[in-house]
Amino acid sequence: MAASIPAMLRNWLDELRATGYRGLVVLHSVSPVYAGGLLARIFSDVYGDVLCLAPREAREGLRSECSRLESPGAIDRLLGTENSSVVLVVPQLLRPNLLAAAAETVRGGGVVALAVPPLGEWQPGGRDSIGAYRRYLVNRLGAARALFWADYDAGILYRQALPRERASPPPGPEGYRPRSPVHRRLLEAAATLDQARALDEIVLHLRRRGRSVFVTGDRGRGKSGLLGLVAAYLAASHMVGFVPVTAPSPGSVQGFFRVLDMALERLGVRHWAIERGGFVAGVAGPWFHFRYHTPDRVEPGAFTIIDEAAAVGPMRLRRLASRSPRLLAATTIHGYEGSGRVLAKMIEAILPEPRLVVGLEHPVRYPPGDPLEEWLYETFMLRAEAPRPPSWPPESLDAVELDRLRLADDYATLAQVYGILVQAHYRNEPDDLALILDAPHHRLYALLADGTPVAVVDASLESGDTAYEARIMPDLLAQASPRAMEARGMRVVRIAVHPELQRRGLGSKLLSYVEEQARSMGLDWLGAVFGQPDVLGFWRRNGFHVVYVSPLPSKATGEHNIAVAKPLTSLGYEVVYTAARDMLRKLLLAGHSLYRGLTAEAYAAVLEGSPELAQQPLAVLTEEQKHRLRLVLEGRLDVEAVLDVLWLLLVNHILSSGGLRILEEKDRWIAAARVLQGKTMSDIAAGLRVPIQEARERLRHLLERLSKDHAAG
Numbered sequence: 001m002a003a004s005i006p007a008m009l010r011n012w013l014d015e016l017r018a019t020g021y022r023g024l025v026v027l028h029s030v031s032p033v034y035a036g037g038l039l040a041r042i043f044s045d046v047y048g049d050v051l052c053l054a055p056r057e058a059r060e061g062l063r064s065e066c067s068r069l070e071s072p073g074a075i076d077r078l079l080g081t082e083n084s085s086v087v088l089v090v091p092q093l094l095r096p097n098l099l100a101a102a103a104e105t106v107r108g109g110g111v112v113a114l115a116v117p118p119l120g121e122w123q124p125g126g127r128d129s130i131g132a133y134r135r136y137l138v139n140r141l142g143a144a145r146a147l148f149w150a151d152y153d154a155g156i157l158y159r160q161a162l163p164r165e166r167a168s169p170p171p172g173p174e175g176y177r178p179r180s181p182v183h184r185r186l187l188e189a190a191a192t193l194d195q196a197r198a199l200d201e202i203v204l205h206l207r208r209r210g211r212s213v214f215v216t217g218d219r220g221r222g223k224s225g226l227l228g229l230v231a232a233y234l235a236a237s238h239m240v241g242f243v244p245v246t247a248p249s250p251g252s253v254q255g256f257f258r259v260l261d262m263a264l265e266r267l268g269v270r271h272w273a274i275e276r277g278g279f280v281a282g283v284a285g286p287w288f289h290f291r292y293h294t295p296d297r298v299e300p301g302a303f304t305i306i307d308e309a310a311a312v313g314p315m316r317l318r319r320l321a322s323r324s325p326r327l328l329a330a331t332t333i334h335g336y337e338g339s340g341r342v343l344a345k346m347i348e349a350i351l352p353e354p355r356l357v358v359g360l361e362h363p364v365r366y367p368p369g370d371p372l373e374e375w376l377y378e379t380f381m382l383r384a385e386a387p388r389p390p391s392w393p394p395e396s397l398d399a400v401e402l403d404r405l406r407l408a409d410d411y412a413t414l415a416q417v418y419g420i421l422v423q424a425h426y427r428n429e430p431d432d433l434a435l436i437l438d439a440p441h442h443r444l445y446a447l448l449a450d451g452t453p454v455a456v457v458d459a460s461l462e463s464g465d466t467a468y469e470a471r472i473m474p475d476l477l478a479q480a481s482p483r484a485m486e487a488r489g490m491r492v493v494r495i496a497v498h499p500e501l502q503r504r505g506l507g508s509k510l511l512s513y514v515e516e517q518a519r520s521m522g523l524d525w526l527g528a529v530f531g532q533p534d535v536l537g538f539w540r541r542n543g544f545h546v547v548y549v550s551p552l553p554s555k556a557t558g559e560h561n562i563a564v565a566k567p568l569t570s571l572g573y574e575v576v577y578t579a580a581r582d583m584l585r586k587l588l589l590a591g592h593s594l595y596r597g598l599t600a601e602a603y604a605a606v607l608e609g610s611p612e613l614a615q616q617p618l619a620v621l622t623e624e625q626k627h628r629l630r631l632v633l634e635g636r637l638d639v640e641a642v643l644d645v646l647w648l649l650l651v652n653h654i655l656s657s658g659g660l661r662i663l664e665e666k667d668r669w670i671a672a673a674r675v676l677q678g679k680t681m682s683d684i685a686a687g688l689r690v691p692i693q694e695a696r697e698r699l700r701h702l703l704e705r706l707s708k709d710h711a712a713g
C-alpha cells in the first residue's frame, strides 16, 4: 500500500505541471527526514532541481538528495533565487513566514512540499502550542485548490486537488506602444506588460518634472525590477550622477541591481558592479553610481531610491523625503514579510507632489490566479481588511474573551478579528496570525457590536517566570524597580478599533474590560509597548504611565519603543511608579545624550507625565546664576547666556509637577528640544517649521514664566 503514495504523487505532479500553476505537498511520516528525502528524490526526477530547507540535525540524511541544502534561517538569502521545487523538513514548529517565503521562490508549475510528523502527532505550533494553529491549518488544507496531502507510512491519501483550468501566462511587453521617449530596448527588458506600462508612465512623469514615484503591489510583482529599469533609464539619459539606494537589507536590493545591470547591458551603457560581503552593493558607470546604504546610514541625494519602503518606516521616510528633491520608492502591499494598506497610504502621503503612484498586478514568476499564492494569502490573511462596520448605534455591545480553538474553526470571524487587529501594527506577517491563534500565554479579547467584532485586543501574560524570549515588560520594569520580577502582569500586544468607529470610547471600553480580567486573575500590572508616540494620549487617558523609552531607535523604522504600564495591586503600584518616576528623571537628565535622537515632538510627548510622578527637584540656583538671570530678564544678555539656568528651572518644574505641563504645544517642543535635548536653534526651527525668531521669543517667554514661578515658589 505504502508504495502507491509516491506513484500517486508523480501522477499529481505531472498533472500540476500541465496546468502551469503551483501546488502544495504535505507528506506525513514518523520520520520527516525520510519523507523529505523521498520528496527530494521524486522532485529531482520530475524537475531536475530541488531546494531543501531542514534543521541541522536533519541535514546529514538529505545531503545526497537535494540540489541545494540550507537551514531554514537562510531563507532571507534565498528569496532572490528561483526554484522549481522546495522541500521543507519540519519536525516541529512550522513558521508561517518560512512556508510563505519558500513559496515566493517557486516558479509556475512548481511545488512547495512539507515533510512533517504523522497527522495525530503533528504540532506545527511547537511544543507549547494550544493546538489552535494546527486545527486551523488542517481546516485550511481542506480548502487548497492545488494540494497533495498524504501519510507515507500508513499509505493514506488524505486529499488531492488540482485546478480545473490551465494557466495563461501574463501578457508580455511585446507590441506595447509607449507614450514617453523610453528606449525600445529597455521596454522589451520588462518582464510583464504591467512592468512595461509602468516604466513608460514613470518616464513620462519624470520628464514632466514629477518629484516622486511610488510603486506598489504584492510580492513578486516585479517592483524592484521596475526600479532597476527606471534607474537604467535615468543613467542612460544622463539624468543622474550619484544615487543613494536604500532598503532594509542588502539582500533586498539584489533584484534591483540584477535588473539594473541587465538593462544597462541591453542599452550598451558601460558599467560595472561593486561587491561587498557577498552582495552587490552598487552599480557604477563613467558618470553615474547607484549605491546601497542601510536605512540608518543613507544620506539623501538629488535622486533617492527606496525599496521596501514599508520596512524603512514612516519616520525615516519623512526625513528622506524632506531632504531629497526626487524620490523613487516601492513597497509590498501584502507579502510574506508583512506590510499593509494602512502603511502604503501613509507612505503615499509622505512622498512629495507631483507624485505618481503605480500598481503592479501581474506576478513575474508564476501565472496570475495561482492557487498556491491564493491559499497562502487566504490562510495567513495577508490581505486582511477591517470588515464592514455594523449599523450604529448597535443594540448590544459586549466585551468578551474569544475562544481561540473555536476561532480556528470559524474562518469568517477570525478574518474579521484579524482585519481589525492588523491596523495596530505597520507590518503584519504570516507569523503574527499563528502567534495570535496559538501562543499559550496570549489571550484574545473583543468588543462585539450585535455580534460583530468592532475592537480587538491581543494580550500576553508576562512575569519573571515567563520564558525570556516571550517576556518584554518584566525586564523593562526591572531596569528601575527591584521587585519587578516578583510582579505578574498582562501586556497588550496590540489594540485596535474598527477604523470607522474610532474615538467613540470603544478602545477605552475594551481596555477597561481587559483590565477587569487582569484584576480578576490577580495580576499586578497592565502594560503595552509600541513605537508611535501619537497614541500615547490614549494610554494616558486610560491611566497608564510611561515606564520605559528605548534610547536606541529601531534599526528598521527609526522609532523609539515606548513602554507604558498601569498598576493594579499594591505591588503593581510600587513597581510601576518606581519605574515611571525613574524614567521621568532619566529622560530629563539624559535628554541631551541617550534621548537626543528622539524628535522634539516624541520627546515632549514622553515627558508629559502626570501629577503622581512628582518628585524631589534638583539643587537650587547659585547666586551667580541668579545674577545672570537678572541680566537676561532686564534684556542686557541673550537667553542663550542662561541656558544652564533655564535647564535647571525647567527640570525642576517637570520633576516637582510630575511632567511637562506647558500648555502650548510649540512651547513644549521648543523647550524640550533646545533646553533638554541641546538641539541647535536652526535644527529646531527647520524641524518644527517655526521661524528662528519666533522660536527665540517663545524660549524667552518660557524663561520669564519659569523664573516667576521659581521666585514665587
Ligand SMILES: CC(=O)SCCNC(=O)CCNC(=O)[C@H](O)C(C)(C)COP(=O)(O)OP(=O)(O)OC[C@H]1O[C@@H](n2cnc3c(N)ncnc32)[C@H](O)[C@@H]1OP(=O)(O)O
Pocket (backbone or CB within 6 Å): 423, 424, 425, 492, 493, 494, 495, 496, 497, 498, 501, 502, 503, 504, 505, 506, 507, 508, 509, 528, 529, 530, 534, 535, 536, 537, 538, 539, 541
Ligand atoms: C500596543 C498597541 O497596539 S499601540 C497601537 C494602538 N493601535 C492603533 O494605533 C491602531 C489604530 N487606532 C485605534 O485602533 C484606536 O484609535 C485606539 C485603539 C488607539 C484608541 O481607541 P479609540 O476607541 O479610538 O479611543 P477612545 O475613543 O477610547 O479614546 C479615548 C481618549 O483617548 C485619547 N486618544 C484616543 N486615540 C488617540 C490618538 N490616536 N491620539 C491621541 N489621543 C488619543 C483621546 O483623549 C480620547 O478621548 P477623545 O476622543 O475624547 O479626545
Ligand SMILES: Nc1ncnc2c1ncn2[C@@H]1O[C@H](COP(=O)(O)OP(=O)(O)OP(=O)(O)O)[C@@H](O)[C@H]1O
Pocket (backbone or CB within 6 Å): 080, 081, 189, 190, 191, 192, 195, 217, 218, 219, 220, 221, 222, 223, 224, 225, 226, 255, 256, 258, 259, 332, 335, 364, 365
Ligand atoms: N524586467 C525583469 N527582467 C528580468 N527579471 C526580472 C524583471 N523584473 C523582475 N525580475 C525578477 O523577478 C523576480 C521578482 O521580481 P521583483 O523582485 O522585482 O519583485 P517585487 O515586486 O519587488 O517583489 P519582492 O517584494 O519579492 O521583491 C526577481 O527575481 C527579479 O529579479
